[in-house]
Amino acid sequence: MSDLLERLRGRGWRMTSQRRVVAEVLDGDHVHLTADEVHVRAAAKLPEISRATVYNTLGELVSLGEVIEVSTDGRAKRYDPNAHRPHQHLVCSGCGAIRDVRPQGNPLSDLPAEERYGFTVEAVEVTYRGVCPSCAT
Amino acid sequence: MSDLLERLRGRGWRMTSQRRVVAEVLDGDHVHLTADEVHVRAAAKLPEISRATVYNTLGELVSLGEVIEVSTDGRAKRYDPNAHRPHQHLVCSGCGAIRDVRPQGNPLSDLPAEERYGFTVEAVEVTYRGVCPSCAT
């Protein structure tokens, strides 16, 4: 994750302890925290960090393309630091748990022109929905 | 849409003027209203209908599988009455407009077992993101 910090510094990001802590909290695979969860974990390391700063920092990371914003359920958005490897999400309808999954040989053939209604299509999102082992009891 | 009302009555739904009005508002193709928009349009026909009833009714229609809940942007959920023909969504990142599109081949190839993390996979959602003609200026 220090390479992330390097990259950000290179882009002219002013490095503050708050931003560093938020970046640290977002490290790892299969991490999909809500802004509030990020705040709680960040505050454990830096108690005086404010909610507004967490929201600001997450928003900046998303704009910079370092973090992906995922809203799978209409509740709180989740933040996925695994932005540099394309992947899809497997979501539990019970508890909302999310796992990253990788596309097989399935390149999501582009939408044919006659189905585009004049849109410029830029991305495709695939979400698998199901029930996780813990919720399946 | 009267066939919808028939189906609901058949399932033991008590038919009230509020429910009828909500069902009418949701009629048509490419309809993806927010709960609030449904409330405004319903209130135009039945002024005393309450927000809570609109939410209740939409929730019931979703449970019954007659309407699909779509949350594409972390803002208000949208309600899609076109639940009986499988389809995908094309969403404008600018204004949030949604169009229904139909799958070409069969992009829903199941997730391979080794990628399921023990989940029971029940559905796949595909969302194309882009910019609509009006926002492309």
Place this chain on the structure above:
DNA sequence: TCTTGACTTGGACTCTGTCCATTGTAGGAT
């Protein structure tokens, strides 16, 4: 027509997220 349990109402409340004026500080300049 009567009865009753299902439905509706509206207002309070929660959760998520944004805004803004004020205060603090990273990091280049001296």
Place this chain on the structure above:
DNA sequence: ATCCTACAATGGACAGAGTCCAAGTCAAGA
């Protein structure tokens, strides 16, 4: 090493979306 200042953090008020609940209403079966 210290000073400056533009950029960042703070926290509290605010807003939008949705849920909850106690009380009143009504659809439809007897």
